[in-house]
Amino acid sequence: MDKQIGGNNILNSEEILEVVVKAADDKLAEDIMVLDVRGLTSLGDYFVVMNGRNERQMGAIIDGIVEAAHKNKIAIKNQEGKDSGSWTLLDLTDVIVHVFSSSDRSYYNLEKLWSDAPLVDISGMVSE
Template sequence: MNSKELLEKVVKAADGRRAEDIVALQVDQISPMADYFVIMTGGSDRQVQAIVNAIVEMAHSNKLEIGSVEGKNAAQWVLVDLGDVVVHVFREETRHFYNLEKLWSDAPLVNVSEWVND
């Protein structure tokens, strides 16, 4: 599975748990860390954990290696490292505080609208 296909699966898994404001940034030209960063918001600690669980389950079902899952217990900012795709699941206030979209503003946005239900 290439990184774009993985990105699509991540977005669909998150959308299935009603993640809000899903943004994907193509960072491969500005960072050696990953091809894509995916940033999204959960409305409660429980929802953040459900989104993360859905992404982890998707990775397991596709036999993908998970580098790490950081911050799941606190559920304010959970990072899921899937190698070429790094997922950030935030609570709203934490997302606004860290503002990763601004930090990585040189990275082009990826249109994920076709993968989410409105």
């Protein structure tokens, strides 16, 4: 059941995750991975990691996620690095989104850094 504040639906972290993954997939984000970091950090419930083919596509992915968040009344607490062209972070409170260039994703290797976090099956959220 959705909680309501002031008439706006508040989505739980799993619902926010689905909005993010679908928006990223719609913009053809590559290698979308979701790490379940509940119990490992107080930063959030999920880290979503993906990359774009180039700076222009990375911008489109971020814009698509931001647009979907606003459409679904999901607050974006912070956005960092969009102008860097290599790594952008979106903080949607319980869902932290990382959009990398391919080279920076390999360099930072968040998947290895958070290797204790189980991977979330997103096959039902993305197009085949």
